Every structure is written in structure tokens, then in C-alpha cells.
Amino acid sequence: MADQREILTDKSIARLSAGKKQYKVRDGELLGFFVLVGKRRKTFMAQGEFWRDGVREFTAQVKLGDFGEMTTRQARGKAKEALGAIAKGQRPGETPKIKPGSITLRQAWERYRDAHMKRKGRSSGTIENYRDHMERLFKDWLDDPLARLGRQPNLVVEHHDKITKENGPYIANGAMRSLRAVYNHARKSNTDLPATNPVSAIDWNKEHRRNSGMGPNDIGGWLKELYAMENPLRREFHLLILFSGSRPTALKKVRIEHIDLRARLIHIPQPKGGEDKAFDIPLSRPMIRCVVRAIRWGQIMYSEQAKSWLFPADSEIGHLVEHKEVRDVLSKWGNELRQSYRTLAQAAGISELDIHLLMNHSLPGVNAGYITRDRLLRDHLRQQQQRISELVVQSLEATRYPSLVRWLKSTKVEETVDQAEPGLEPDTMSIAA
Template sequence: MSSATSTRRILLTDKAVKGLPYAEAKPQIVRDARIPGFHVWVGKTTKTYRLQYETPRVGGKRGTTMVQWLGEHPHATADEARAKALEIQALRARGEAIPRLVVAAVPEAAPALTFKSAWEAYKAAITKEGKSIRTIADYQDKFDRHLKDWHERPLSSIKREDVVQEHAAITERARKARVGQKYSSGKYAANGTMRFARAVWNFAKDELETPGLPERNPFRSGKLFHKEKARSTGMGVSELPAWWAQLQALANPIRRELHLFTLLSGLRRTDVVTARWSNLDFARPSLKLPSPKGGDERAFELPLSNAMIECLERARQAGRTYFPEESKEWIFPALGGHVAEVKEEGRQKLSHTGHALRHSFRTLAGAAGVDRLRLKILMNHAIDDDVTDAYANVPALFESLREAQESISQLIMQKAAPSDAP
């Protein structure tokens, strides 16, 4: 058995094998208490079931020592490996040849799964299950931007110390670069990248059943991740008048209505800029979001208040005036398509745009007295974490949701522009 160290004999069970510590230096051999030759080979990152035996003597000479691979824990259970060992022993006792399917002595090494290959397989899986295009694009950005040195690296070679060092390196690189201001800080970039890598690793371990991976995910959070704080960027009631004055100073009427609709709806930036007239139902009235964050499974119908309808009507008129072709499809059109960037620069800068307006909607909804369940639905947040919330029939709540939407809109318009409010 070459350079491995042989240890005690125990009854090999799933629980017993799981409790065996990985080898720190030389591999360890833990033999089964019942079946001669049946053992588990414990390496630094793997635990492999094997059977050792000798071939029959030929011409008085001792036979050849054979070592048969029976499976890797935990992908193969102890009972499965034991059954294979007994099958081989029975074939030997009857003098029968051992089928090649069973005998794979030390199997040929398959090409190691690289991080790139694991990501491509994971991407194909989450695309099939309907994960949103934006989420997949975000994962791809993390893969390309922060993990390019690991693309061709075997997944099994990535250790915890490598992850700790890379997390620190990403933190520093992202802090210095702030590429396109995509990340608020290097800390968030590092945490997000490792969450992505953790998901890829788990997929390779659990779904692809990649051999050679340790039981513990080296990308696990543990003490690795930086502490994150929820951003307090939302406006309160007292800040609305100043923001409204800034909004009215914008020269572009399409962008004025875009920002107002974002505040009134609480929608994510991408959902607002990609809103289509074909998904708007003035009669109901509602706006359908077929593929929001989370993909098709998170599709929902947003009830519209009177203020929101008036905002969209002004947007339609402005769009037809400035971009007659683009406005046929997009609610907030721009040259060649729809508005892409929501930030305002220069003298016409707004204090709150994009996600800060979503935070503001959350804050102002509380001031309007809207209950937590209806607010979660309006913001398209998951409600199935709580068993009571999970019983809610969302379609049946549409009228109640529209009443809540109306209350929020009335508060916003009354406090931001008293003279314009109904």
C-alpha cells in the first residue's frame, strides 16, 4: 500500500467514515473490522473505499497484490462499497474472473474539472431553470473580472488558504479600481465574488458529483466575509420637497417621469427602464413585469395608483414627441432604444436615483401605514419564508394591493408637491 500509514480497524459505516479526520501528511488507511482487505484510504481532501487482495499463486509463486477502487465518500455509501467488496470476494472464492466493470484497480485519472468548466456547467443549469439574465450576467462579470487567474485551475486544487488570500486581493483591487462604480466598495465585491464561487463549487460537488473535492466548501463564509450593512439611502417625508424641486429642474421630461415612476412604484432600476407599453393595462390598471430579478418565476403584476397612471400618460406624450419610433415599444424611450443610465450629472443632479428611490419607497410606505405583507408583495420580495405569509393568495389581493399603492402615492405627492396632489 506504498506510502500510506495503516491505522486501527473499525466497522466502516457512513457515520464512521464521515468522522475520520483528513490526513495532514501521509495518507491514512483505516481497515474494516469485518471484511479482510476492505478499507478506506484517507487523503488530504478525499476518502476512498478500496479492496486489497492477492491474485492466486502461479507455479508456487506468490500472486500479485491488487487494489480495487470501490467509490469515494460521500458519493458512494459504505454499504455500496462493502457490497462491491463482497462481490469480488465471492468471485475469487469461486475462481471466476472479476468483471472489468468491478475491477477498476486504481482507476485512470480523469481530466480534472476546472473552475471554468464548473462555471459553464452551472451557468447552463441555472439558465435552464430560468434564472434571470441579469443574475447570470452578474455572475459572468464576477468570473471575468475577479477570478480570471483561476479559470483553468482544477477546482479540487483550490484550498481554504487560497480563498482567503484571493478574497483579500479582490477587496484591495476593487477598492482601488471601482470600475464604472459598479461596486460600492471592495468589501462588497469580494463578498459577492466568493458567494458566486461558493455556488459553483456546491454545484460541482452535489450535482456533478466531482471526485476529489473535500467535504467542506473552501468558499464557505465562516469568518471570511466582510461585515455588510444595509444601505440607508432612502428619503423620509421631510426630504421629499427638496428632491421634488430638483426633479422639476430636469430639462428632459422623459427622465423626470422615469424618476418619479421609480419612486411611486418602488421598482428596481432595470425593471423601470425596460418597461414596455405591451405590458401595461390601463383598464385594470397594472404593469406586468415578466422577468424581474429572480427570473421568470418571480414575474408579477404591479398595481398602479392614479398618480402612477398620470405619470405614465405624461411619459407617453413626451416619448412620442422626442422619440416617436422608440416610444412605440418602450415606456421610457431614448435614441435607439430605452433609457439606460438613470444617474443625473452636472447641474441637474438628483440627490436620489435608482435603487435609492426603491429604498425611499420602502421608507415612505411605512410612513403611509402599509402593512408588511402587502409591502413585500408590492416590492416583489419573497413571502414564503414565513408559513403564514405563504398562505396568501396574491392574485386575490390585487384590489387590496392597489389600495395600498394608492395610499403610498398620495403620501408622496402630498408631501413632495402639495399643490400638485389630488
Template sequence: MTSSALRLTQSSVSALPLVQPGDAKRQRLYFDTDLKGFGLLVGAKAKTFFVQRDVNGKTVRTTVGRYGVLTVKQATEEARALLFQMTKGINPNQERRKPGAVTYGDALETHLTSNRGLAPRTASDYRYLSEQYLSDWLKRPLSEITRADCRDRHKKIGTENGPYVANHTFRVFSAVYNTALKVHEDLGVNPVIAVDRYKEKRRKAAIPSAQLSTWYGYINDLQDPIRRDWHLFVLFSGLRRSDAEAVRWEPDPAFPRAPIVDFANKAILVPLPKSQEPFYLPLSDFLLALLKRRRDCEHAKALYPASGWVFPANSKKKHGHIAEPEKPKKNKEGETVKVLPVPFTVHGLRNTFITVAESLDLSPYAIKMLVNHSLPDKQDVTAGYISAEVERLRKPMQQVTDKLLSLCGEKPTGKRHAPAKKAA
């Protein structure tokens, strides 16, 4: 692993691109030119601050924290304190290994930074649930959190926020604790063993077939054409919300996870979905027409000039694309809609796609590949021989589209696109 010298500032760190798939160097090191021993490690998913210097004749490196969780200024202050300890012969890594010194917050950071298979969305959920419902435990030593504490907090969250939130929160805590156990053997048995989780039923969020035409009419009457087309895109593509909202016209190194429209192959490339395995999603005639309408839309060009996003917006998260989960509240006339004619969630649109696909008696493998679900290769050896090629999925994708259009009250075109170029 090679290293470079760089003055670590908010702008310079922000500008550094993450390591791209296929890059020969899986990690890059940058040492600060101002504070000796302070550095930044850039990987495929995160940028992590660290300090490094000799302690008692041995080179020691210890993590300060992730960029984004810490600003450069905050990380520099933490680094100064750690470097000062190291000049006194104190090894921060050894201090952190002491069971009594390991807090839940420490263990959470270790879990998020060491688990390479954790999707960014999942990591964000772990952090949110911990900060929202276990915030008073973040600075509390893990060794002091008892079975009774876990049982009482689980019940409290279940009563105030619902059983699903309570169960999910303690799945997170349990996973973090188990990660800490790999290093700190003296922590003892995971206290979540005392938690009796609530029974859960799979929640069905799909829009009933009989209500799809009403939903479709409501969406087509929306005042904002970008948001209108985005909702239609989610339904007819079956993509996860996080992928559907971040589609770009062209690749950009600054957004390595963003799906890309590939008109040449009549598909969308999703480079880093939740499964972490890149896949091509074939575009039906409806989706092709929708994307061409977005590309040529003068309204969007005037509001968001030079935007690379397919669904641009002045989002609260400042990504530049649609990010708000709120449902649209006004129609074309600007009238406020107090009650939605058909209650729905964005995730429910994906569920609707899956429900309609299953109603067509399509191959279960084709459905799984269309929605990027893991194939059951551990239970079924046949799945291991199936290749998720874009052309193989084009016909079932069009079948789902035609059925959705029929349920929405539209007449399917019946058009089938000529075979596209093979996806690279």
C-alpha cells in the same frame, strides 16, 4: 422533444424566440444543416449550443456554450473540435467529470446553465464578479484552488474594492464550487470554508423625507423629459430598476421579460420579475397620468418613432430603452450640474418607496406584494392564504403615492379610481 433542421447563423439564432410561459414544449432543438451533429437548444431563459453524435455505440450530447456568451461562429469552431474528439471515441462529458480537468470557468458555466431558478440579473452578476475579480481562476482547475488562495484573494478584493464586493464574490465562488461538488466528489471540501467574511450592515439608500421635495424639484427641472419621467416612475412605482427601465406599451415575443402597461386594468403586468412569479402592479392616479403623458409625448415620438418602449433611449446596451445607470447631469437650460442637490441611486428610489410604505403602517403583506418580495410562507402559514390580487393592492398603492406627493411638496389629489376590470 421534437427537433428541426435550421442553418445556424448569427441572424437565424438571434431571431429564434425563447419558449414562452405556458408553451407545451419546454425546450426546442435545432440541428445545423451545415455541420452535422451541431445544434441549438432553446429554452425559456437561454439558447444553448451543443454537439451530439455516437461515441462507442452510444449517443452522446455535450454542451458547447450559451448563445450571447459565444457567437455562432465561435460556437461552430468549438463544436468542430468536440466532434473531432468524439470521432476518436472520446466522450467529452467523461473528460469534464475528471476533477483535475474541471476549471472554475467550466464550473461557472455549469452552474449558470443548470440552475433554472437563477434570475437573468443574478446570472449576469455571477459572471461579472467572476470575470472582474477571479478572471485568472477561470482556466484554473478547481482542485488546485486552495484555502489559502481563497483567503488571500478575499482579503485583496476587500482592501481594493470593499468588503461587500469581496463577500459577494466569494458567495458566488462558493455556490459554483458546490454545484461542481455534486458531480465531482473527489474535489474535496469547499476551500471558501477558510474565508472569514467581513461583517456587513444593511445599507440604507432611501432619500430622507426632508430632502424629497428638493430631489423632486431637481428631477422636474431635468432637460430630458423621458429621463425625468423615468426617475419619477421608479420612485412612485417601487419597481426594480431592471423592470422599470424595460416597460413596454404592448407585449413582444422578442422581449418576454418586459413589463407591459395595461391601461384597461390600470396596472402593469410584470411577467418575469426577480421572483420569477408574474404579478400585477396597480397604478395610482399619479402613475396613470405619467404614463399617459409618455404615451402622448410628441417629443418621444419624434426622436424614437415606432418605439414600443415606454422610456426609449439610444442606450449603450442597444436595447432601445433607458439602460444607463448614470444620474442626469443637466437641467432644462442645459447647465451642467456639478454637485447633485440630493445624492441618490436608482435602487435608492425603490428603497424610498418601501420606507414611505412602512411609515404608513400598511399591512406587511401588502408592502411585500407591492414590491414583489417573497412572502414568508415558510414561517407564517397565514401568508400562504393571501392572494396578490391587483384590486386589493390598489388602495395601499394610492396611499403610498399620496404620501410621496406630500413629501415632495405636491398636494395629493385624493382621487380614487373606480374599480378596474379584474386582471387576467
């Protein structure tokens, strides 16, 4: 029997006769309110489309009560409440407090930050990188249900395209990797979230490893640029990155108590990856001289901050914050020097495994995991570090720039100020840059 429609009242419902099959009589005033007529009873019902996070899931029906036990007016009032709840995305009979899928992106991010990243000792730099992605690049989604992204992956695809256009392909890919990690973590405790991570729908931007490192033939020209810099403390900072292959962020945070000149080590307590990745950098003789010069320049330039930091500065934190230089002044800095270190190590004949250990990279292969790094530090790895440093120094010794050679071999700051001499000309020949 086809559904009927009329304005439902107690009188009109009383006149409805039972049929061989159930049939519905829909109210002509309130959409979704109807009475279901069966052989023995007449039941008030409410029906609405159940939507969650912008996607229609199914049609929901709610039994309100039987005619005779409640009036039509009472049933219509209950129908309005039920239809209102359905319109808000609440399942019939479900309380808002335990509503599944209601976790927001902000809540998921904060849980991932506190319960995962901090608990596992992730570095402050890594946490800050995630925070920038979540709170800047995804700020418009922070208070939206995370399930919305799971059910509408096209939103993630469109946003990846938007970030690529406005911020670049590398940042767009990085932001999506952060979102993927937060979503996967949230789903462990919110199993009603769609199982497929919405980030899987994007087409990743192609990334190319930057080949901007220097080889042995390039070092002489770069050292000439470095020696001409006005700030001697920044000069030593860049030189130590080249000598150590360290990440700039790690060297900025080296405290005086992290330096053990007697053992010829610098301790890095919180590198990329957090405390679990803490390691020691073995110091070659040129590196020790560089560290001593940095300490002395720091005491001259920033006496108070130098009590705590290897590379002090007049900043709120007390140490060097920004390491970027004008390219016309210094052509290579930051991770380009880390790449240069890797290139020089290969040129010096250092084995792949030793390079991984010196740069604190994850060791390749199963057998390498049985190597105890600390047992190699004081002898073997320091010898390899010395070979790399000697390759840098030798790039100048073959030329006739006595001021630069004297700088690299001295620990006295008064012997490293010859860059004030006009032109810094060599005696008879120029460096091949």
C-alpha cells in the same frame, strides 16, 4: 534490510540473492526506479510522489513486471512513462479521460450557468452579475482545476483580501458568494472534490444596509430637483421608481405590451429571481399619469423605439440603459428611491405584509405563503398603492409650487414644461427639504 543503490542491469540483478525478507535495490541513474527482491521473484517497480493541484497526496508505486519476463532496459522505459504520468498528477492505472477532480473553474461556471441558472429561469441581470465575478474577478483561475481551490483554501482567502482592497468589501463578498454557489453545484457531479467549500475559510467583510431613503419631509425638496431636470423622460423614470418601489432594471425593460391601463397594471415578466418571480405592479392614479406622460414624451423624443419600450432611448437595446445621475442634479436615484418607497409606505400606515406584496419580496412566515397575491391586486393592493402615492403628492400640495403640483396631476406634456421658468420660485413660501 536497508535499501541498496546501484546501476541496475540484467547482470547486476541476476547476481542479487533472495533474503529472508523482501528488500529494494534502487537504480543509481533513474530516480524512482528499483527492483523488489523477494524469495521467489525479482520485480521491477516505479515509485513517485503523487501531487494533485499543488498538494502532495501520497506516494504511488507501480508494478512494471518481473525480471526474466522483461529486460532491465524495457523496465527502465516503462518506469520513465509511469513516473511521468505520476508527475502530471495521474493516478497509476487511471486514464486521463476519467481523471477525477479535473473539472476547471470555467467548466464548473458554464455548467452552473446553463444547467442551473438558465434552466431555473434566473434573470439576465443575475446571470450577468455571476459572469462578471467569474470571468473578471476570477479570470486567472478559470482554466485551473477547481479541486486546487478545494485543497488550498488559503488561495481563496488571499484572493478575497485582494478583491476587498482593489474593488471594495461588498464586491469581494458578492464574488465569494458566487464562487461558493458554483463550487457547491460542481460537487454534485464531481464527488471527489473536497467536501468542504473553500469559501468557508474566508472572513467575511462586514456589510451595512445603506440608510439613504427619504421620509415624507424630504420628498418636496427632491421633487423640486427632479422637476428641474432637462430630460423629461428620465424625470418620469425616476418618479415612477419612487411611486412603485420597483428596481430600476425592471422598469427599464418595461415594454408597451406590459402596460394595461384599463386594468391599471404593469406586468414585470422577469424581475430579480427570474420568470418564476413574475408579478404585476398595481397603478395608483398618480402612477397612471406618470406612465401616460412617459409614453407621450417617448413618442416625441424617440418615436421608433417608443413603439416597443416605456422608457425608450437612443441605445443599441432601444431602451434606457444608465439611470445614474449627477448628485448635484438629483440627490437620490436608483435603489435609494426603492428604500424611500419602503419608508413612505411605513409612514402611510401600510402593513408589513402589504409592503412585501407590493415590492414583490418573499413573504415572511408559513401562513403568508397561503396568500394569493393576484386576488388582492385589483382592489386591496391598489388602494394601498394609492395611499403611498397620495403621501408623495401631498408633500407638495401643502406648499405653493403650482408648477410642480400641476405636473404631478397632468397627463399632457405641454403642461409639464414649466421647469424652463427661471428659478422655479414658489408663490410665498419654500419647500422644506
